[in-house]
Amino acid sequence: MKKQPDPSKKEDTEQAEKPVFGRFSRRSFLSQLGAAGVAATTAPLAHAATPAVDPAQSENPAGVPGAVPVTLRVNGKEHQLMLEPRVTLLDALRENLAMPGTKKGCDHGQCGACTVHINGRRVNSCLSFAVMHQLDEITTIEGLANGGELHPVQQAFLQHDGFQCGYCTPGQIMSGAALLKEPIGPTDDDVRIAMSGNICRCGAYTNIVAAVQQARGRRA
Amino acid sequence: MSTSSTSSVIGASVTRVDGRLKVTGAARYAVDHPIENVAYGYGVSSTIANGKITQIDTSAAERMPGVLAILHHGNTDPLFRTAGPLQPNSRPSESRPPFEDDVVYYYGQFVALVVANTFEQAQDAAFHVKVTYDEKKPLVHLDDVPAPAGPPVKNYTRGKADEAFESAPVKIDETYITPVETHNPMEMHGTIAVWNGDKVTLYETSQGVMNHQGVMSEMLGVPLDRVQVISPFCGSGFGGKLFPWPHSLLAAMAARRLDRPVKVSVPRALMFTTVGHRPLTRQRVRLGATPDGKLTAIIHDVLNHTSHTDDIMENCTEPTPLLYSCPNVAAAQRLVKLNVGTPTPMRGPGACPGLFALESALDELAVKMKIDPLDLRLRNYAEIDESEGHPFSSKHLREAYQAGAERFGWSKRTPGIGSMRKGDEILGWGVGTATWSAGRGAAEVRVRLMADGTARASSATQDIGTGTYTVFAQVVSDKTGIPVERIEVVLGDSSLPPGPTSGGSTATASVLPAISAASTAAIEALLKASVRADQSPFKGADPATLAMTAGRVHVKEKSPETGIPFEQILKMSRLAALEGNGKSVPSHEAHKVTAQSFGAHFVEVAWDPGIARLRVSRVLSVFDVGRVINQKTARNQILGAVVMGIGMGMFEETIYDPRNGKPINNNFADYIVSTNADIPELDCIFLDYPDSAMGEYGARGIGEIGLTGVAPAMAMATYHATGVRVRELPIRIEKLMQRGMA
Numbered sequence: 001m002k003k004q005p006d007p008s009k010k011e012d013t014e015q016a017e018k019p020v021f022g023r024f025s026r027r028s029f030l031s032q033l034g035a036a037g038v039a040a041t042t043a044p045l046a047h048a049a050t051p052a053v054d055p056a057q058s059e060n061p062a063g064v065p066g067a068v069p070v071t072l073r074v075n076g077k078e079h080q081l082m083l084e085p086r087v088t089l090l091d092a093l094r095e096n097l098a099m100p101g102t103k104k105g106c107d108h109g110q111c112g113a114c115t116v117h118i119n120g121r122r123v124n125s126c127l128s129f130a131v132m133h134q135l136d137e138i139t140t141i142e143g144l145a146n147g148g149e150l151h152p153v154q155q156a157f158l159q160h161d162g163f164q165c166g167y168c169t170p171g172q173i174m175s176g177a178a179l180l181k182e183p184i185g186p187t188d189d190d191v192r193i194a195m196s197g198n199i200c201r202c203g204a205y206t207n208i209v210a211a212v213q214q215a216r217g218r219r220a
Numbered sequence: 221m222s223t224s225s226t227s228s229v230i231g232a233s234v235t236r237v238d239g240r241l242k243v244t245g246a247a248r249y250a251v252d253h254p255i256e257n258v259a260y261g262y263g264v265s266s267t268i269a270n271g272k273i274t275q276i277d278t279s280a281a282e283r284m285p286g287v288l289a290i291l292h293h294g295n296t297d298p299l300f301r302t303a304g305p306l307q308p309n310s311r312p313s314e315s316r317p318p319f320e321d322d323v324v325y326y327y328g329q330f331v332a333l334v335v336a337n338t339f340e341q342a343q344d345a346a347f348h349v350k351v352t353y354d355e356k357k358p359l360v361h362l363d364d365v366p367a368p369a370g371p372p373v374k375n376y377t378r379g380k381a382d383e384a385f386e387s388a389p390v391k392i393d394e395t396y397i398t399p400v401e402t403h404n405p406m407e408m409h410g411t412i413a414v415w416n417g418d419k420v421t422l423y424e425t426s427q428g429v430m431n432h433q434g435v436m437s438e439m440l441g442v443p444l445d446r447v448q449v450i451s452p453f454c455g456s457g458f459g460g461k462l463f464p465w466p467h468s469l470l471a472a473m474a475a476r477r478l479d480r481p482v483k484v485s486v487p488r489a490l491m492f493t494t495v496g497h498r499p500l501t502r503q504r505v506r507l508g509a510t511p512d513g514k515l516t517a518i519i520h521d522v523l524n525h526t527s528h529t530d531d532i533m534e535n536c537t538e539p540t541p542l543l544y545s546c547p548n549v550a551a552a553q554r555l556v557k558l559n560v561g562t563p564t565p566m567r568g569p570g571a572c573p574g575l576f577a578l579e580s581a582l583d584e585l586a587v588k589m590k591i592d593p594l595d596l597r598l599r600n601y602a603e604i605d606e607s608e609g610h611p612f613s614s615k616h617l618r619e620a621y622q623a624g625a626e627r628f629g630w631s632k633r634t635p636g637i638g639s640m641r642k643g644d645e646i647l648g649w650g651v652g653t654a655t656w657s658a659g660r661g662a663a664e665v666r667v668r669l670m671a672d673g674t675a676r677a678s679s680a681t682q683d684i685g686t687g688t689y690t691v692f693a694q695v696v697s698d699k700t701g702i703p704v705e706r707i708e709v710v711l712g713d714s715s716l717p718p719g720p721t722s723g724g725s726t727a728t729a730s731v732l733p734a735i736s737a738a739s740t741a742a743i744e745a746l747l748k749a750s751v752r753a754d755q756s757p758f759k760g761a762d763p764a765t766l767a768m769t770a771g772r773v774h775v776k777e778k779s780p781e782t783g784i785p786f787e788q789i790l791k792m793s794r795l796a797a798l799e800g801n802g803k804s805v806p807s808h809e810a811h812k813v814t815a816q817s818f819g820a821h822f823v824e825v826a827w828d829p830g831i832a833r834l835r836v837s838r839v840l841s842v843f844d845v846g847r848v849i850n851q852k853t854a855r856n857q858i859l860g861a862v863v864m865g866i867g868m869g870m871f872e873e874t875i876y877d878p879r880n881g882k883p884i885n886n887n888f889a890d891y892i893v894s895t896n897a898d899i900p901e902l903d904c905i906f907l908d909y910p911d912s913a914m915g916e917y918g919a920r921g922i923g924e925i926g927l928t929g930v931a932p933a934m935a936m937a938t939y940h941a942t943g944v945r946v947r948e949l950p951i952r953i954e955k956l957m958q959r960g961m962a
Contacts, residue, residue, distance in 0.1 A: 064338055065285040086340050095339055100252035101245020103455075105406045106488040110888035113406055141245030154243040158235060161856045165685025166242030167407040167455030173243060189897075196895040199888060201406045202456050202685050203863025204856055205896045 071134050074099065075143025085131050089123075090114045092130035093140060101141040101170050105199070112198030115171035115178075116140050122178035124197075141170035144177060153177045156211035164202035172198045176212045186218055227698045230917065231908070233852035237704060238453075238689045247453045250425040251410040251485050258412060259288055261474050261484035262342035263467065264332035264349045265493065266324045269358035269559040269881025273322040276332055277350040284348060286341035291474055292332035293319040299469055302438040309434025311463045313496055314562045316529045317439055318466035319473075324353065325528045326561045327881035328493025333470045335482055358559040358881040362502055362525055365556055372552035373533055376541055378607070379548030384517035388508025392585045396505065397948040398573035398931075399873035401498040402491065402883075402891060403566050407455020409495050410485035411468040413475035419446045420472055426451040426712075427461040428721030430680050433714035435464045440472055452712040454684040454722075458864075459565040461684070462723045465495045492874060492886040496564030499524040499534050503577035508548075513591045515546040515600045520578065522553045527562040531555055534563065536574030539655050539928075541607035542816065543578065544600040549607075559881050565723070567864065568924040571656055572931070576949060579652050579932035584945065593936060594621055594630060594651050605814035613913030616844040617653070617818035623905055624651075624842040628822040637943040645826040647837070648941025652933030654819035658846065658911070658920035660729040663804045664717035667696055667738040669746055670797040671790040673771070675702050677735060678710040681719030681727055686923060687853030691728055692735055694849060695917075699739035701770035701780070717801065725817075725921030728849060732917045733804035741800025743768045746786055753792035757784065804915070815913045817920045819843035821862065823933040827941040832953045834941075836866050836934065840903050846920035847910035858904045858926040865930025867894040870950050 067082040074097060081096055090107075093099045093116070102125060105113030109127040116125045117139040144151045150158070153176040163169040175198045184190045191212050192205070200208065241247040266273075278290040299317035302310045318330050332349050336342035359365055385391065412423040420442065426432045429449040437444045454461060467484045475482040486495060501524045508517035524534040537551035566572075586593040601618060604611050625631065633649045634640055640647040668676040677696050683689045693707040710716065720730040747763040750756050750773050758766055758773065767776045774783025790798065824838035839862050848854045871892035877884045885891045910918025931949055939945050944956050 064341070084338070084340055087338075091339055094252075098254050099245075100248070100254075103249070103406070104408070104485070106408075106888050108488065108887055108889070110488075111406065145244055150240075150243065157243050158239045161236065161239070161852050163239075163242055163685075164687075164853075164856060164860060165406065165454060165456035166238075166247050167249060167405070167453075169242050170245045192896045192899065196897040199406065199893060199895060200860075201404055201458070201864070201893060202856075203860030203894065203899075205863060205894075205899045206859050206902050207856055208896065 068131065070131050072130060072138060073135060074138045075140060083130050085129060087130050088126050089116070089128045089130045089133055090125040093125065099140055099142055103167055103170055105168065111168070112175060113168050113171040115174040115198065117174060117178055120178070120181065122175050141174060144173065151177055152215040153180070153212065156214040160207045160211040160214065161204070162207040162211040163200070163204050168198060168200045172200065172208055176215060179212060180216060188213060229694050229697045229704065231848060231851065234690055234694055234704060234850050236687060236690045236853065237693045237709060238683065249407050249453045249455050250423050250451065251412060251483055253412055253423045255412050255414060255481045255483070258481040258483050259335050259337060259478060260339040260342040261333050261335045261471055261482045262346040263330045263470065263484070263490065264334065264346045264351065265490055266327060266329040266331050267880065268324055268353045268355045269327040269360060271324050271353045271355040273324060273331055273351060274354050275352045280350070281334060281345040281348040284341065284345045286337035287334060287345045288337065289335045289474065289478055290332055290349060291319070291470070291477065293322055296473060299439045299473065300441050302435055307434065307438070309431040310438060311431055312435045312439065313463040313465045313564050314529055318470055326493060326559050328490050328561065330466050330470060330494060333474055333484070335474045335478060360558055360560055360876040360878060360881045362500055362523065362556055365558070367523065368554045368556055372554050373531070374537065374553040376537060376549065376551040378541065381517045381519050381548040381550035384548035385506050385508040385519055388516050389511050390509040390585065390589060392505070392507040392581050392588065394505060394581055394584060394947060396503045396577035396580055398501045398576055399949055400500050401566060401868065401872045402874045403458045403460035403496065404491060404891065404893060405456040405458055405460060408486050408488060408491055409461065409465060409467060410483070411471040412481060412483045413471040414481040415475050415479065418442065419448070421448045421450065422468065422472065424449050424451040424468065425454045425461055426682060427454060427457040427684050427723055428463070429682055429712055429714045430718050431721055432464050436468065436472060439469055449714040450712060451682050454682055456685045458567040459569060459723065460496050462565060462721060467494070488888065489886045492883040492891070493561050496562060497874060498566035498569070498573070499526060499532065499563040501534055501536055501573045503536055503574070505577050505581040507581050507585050509585055509589065513589050513596050513599045515544055517548045518544070518546050520551040522574070523556060525558045525560060526555050527560055528557050530562045532563040534573060535570030536577065538570045539574060540578060542602060542605045542814070543653065543655055545602045545606060546600065560876065567861070568656065568927040571924065571928045572868070575652070575928050576931045579929060580935055580947065583650070583932070583936040583939070590635070592635070594625060597621065597653060605816070608814055610812055610814045613813040613815045614846065614909055614911040615816065615818060616907050616909055619907060620818060620820045620842040620844050623907070624820045624822050624840055627905070628840045630822065638941060642826065644830060645828045646941045648825045648827065648937035648939065650823045650933040650936030650940060652821045652823070652929030652936070654821060654925050654929035656725055656817050656925035656928060658729065658815035658817055658914060659724065659726050660804065660914065661720045661726055661806055663720045663730040663734040665719070665731060665734040665738040665802050666717050666799055667735070667742045667802070668797045668799045669700070669742050669786055669790065671787050671795065673785060673787040674706045674708060675700060676708045676710065677738070678716045679719035679731060679734070680714050680716040681731060682712040682722055684722045686722065686727070686857060687850055688722065688727060688731070690853060691731065691849050695732060695735040696739050699736060700743060700768055701772070725923040725925065727921070729914050729919055729921045730804060732919060733915045734802045736916055737802025737804070738800045739802070741802055742798055743800070745798040745800060746773065746789060749793045749795065749798060750789045753789060755792040756789060813913050815911055815920060817843070817845045817925050819845070819925055819929065821929045821933045823930070823937045825934060825937040825941055827956070832957055834870070834938065834951065834953055834956060837900050839900065841926065842905045842907070843922070843925065844907045844909065845922045845925060846914055847918040848906045848908050849917065849919050854906065854922055855904055857922055859902045861926025862902055862930055863894045863899055865927050866898060866934070867892070868927065868949065869931040869934035873950055
């Protein structure tokens, strides 16, 4: 189904020897991200929106040997990257696409902090290579809100204080949002079990269950 | 009781002002910060726990793509040590700087750092660095070494405890063990170091940006004003991020060497070795009592392990002299050095493991004497702090016991083992007393009233998930009447006015008076400007006749509606803003009172002997913590502490391999923490009595106390259900199956 790039093609080899991100300037998607970030977060805190990096400087001048062209569709936008096949989807999002909303909590698929949606299903992005997801529809926490309007699960987490430090929160919310379409039972216990792939060390589970149930329409 | 005239914003359920950033993924944690041209550092860590490095062969790794540098003790200039108590903000976690020499003190100690262009390249190359060692047998468990001779590192006595114990009609003499626990905040430790000439900026995840700045200045050997620490969000710390760890120095060292920003993230496996833990404690508790259950002697002897580089005492005996009324008390602590990383305070340090022992022993006394465990606590209720001979500033523990007992239904408890059933399950009920000392440190805050009608509050403290951002906005709003959503709060930057470390449940109490004072100072400046501006309706008036309410300047005697919005005064004065600074100073010690928080956890466990399943089925917690500033975040924090307590009681234990000192369960699949499915309905009650010893707002801080007392209540409940007394945490079903199968 997926159109895979052919690594034997000459242009790919040439790409690998050139600076990374050759076909798609990092500046363009960073500036897009910046605009979206401003819209989504009228920041009450000074450090919320740190200035974007200077894209010209951020590219690795030496190139990354073994990198292959990878096309990722993230939050409805297509990104063309040069990535080593061993780059996880998580690291591609965070380090190559400058989308650090998705968190690394263990890098072993044990904590759920890195949960994203792939074609609408929740997936631990640390356990998946970026090259495996060309042309998949990837949704991250940055793409969950509809412009300035929060997703119902985001709104419910805010209202019910479904977090403390906030580090596991993107993963919790992505799990909660995917769960809305999953065939689980109606009770709080059903939610507890379905949300148990996402660890919250601050222990905000009571509020997480309340938030998810509200978004499911099971609680006022 | 202090009844300051606070507005409704204090004590309300205020939604976090930083909440929107957290739910949209916009909050920036340490290694989230986008830094141009950043290189990636990945540590090589020791695979032995005791010995010396004989060779570091970097030849293969150096040839790998993208590798920029491989640093180790053989090719770097030594860093410096800190002056410790001689200087403020001078406490590192490990006093030994990384790469100081060729000695290996513990498994998972950094022995080299590979820096490369990408994370993958650095990680790969790190596994191609070959390190050889001269290995000695590691000692990683208390049982491996003899009990320490010599005087204890802490010794408390009152009365004649030994004699009183010997002559007591009823005695308990038992030993309790709490295992090594690992903090495991969800955000792994990490640092991005950026040098700009002779100045270094460190993007950190820190519970104390001021201390971090001070330590990095000393250990890197650069002036304090050349170090900036930025930590706007901290993915929690639980004590583990109080003081800097080696990776932060390695990032700074590598960035200085390469003249390029370097990012170092500590992998989860190394979170078990090189960023601290709660040490193992072995605690012998002896209680003597009269036939009617009055304590006559408490003897509490504690041994905990520490590292070979630092002496860290887990202060288990801190609550022992004051929790119960008893004329004869002796408490002593000793240390044993093992080949483990340096321990560091973990949430409720000392009191958490200490109360597991003391409260468990008290329950054993209750069982032995056939007295209800809650009744036994009331019979030994401490009306004053007997360790100091001071009154408590505000103690309502009796009410906490009673309110909890009533809501929990304690009077329905039948004492017989296994006597309470619900379907196939046997229920067990336990109660645990919680306590934590209250204190506050120095803090400085700046509040800025701005011509656009907003305010800004700033301080070099940080919000580690506790809600500090929101507390700032609430207090500024309380003082100025400016709505919370129009107040910007700036924290987590060492260049701001010096703020407190977020530790020991002191941050809120420390900053409250400073925010209040800064707000008041800003308002005073505004009122003075109000009588000077030409267009001002108050021109020429005495500023003392004016007030600021609901964001408006008005004549004190008249309603706010008769005045004008504060920003108009600034515009009339052609001022961008007016600022006020406020300080708070360390606290109540002069008052000759003891400010101490108390609480009680009521725990129900359900034991299904047919399938050997133990679970916590209900917890109610009642707390006397002074005034609660934000009901929503405070409740969350207490329930979260109970979640961690259930983990401490039933799951958490870091296990070292005796052969090489490796923590064998160094990941979230094998080091079990509470997940959502482990947690039943939880509830908490705040008694909410403001403590005048804590100043205007009367808040005592709530970070630690929620975790204290949970594990012993679970152990009591488990005994009540199964008849098995678990004296070594965690409570595992295999321990219950010895004779728990009904």
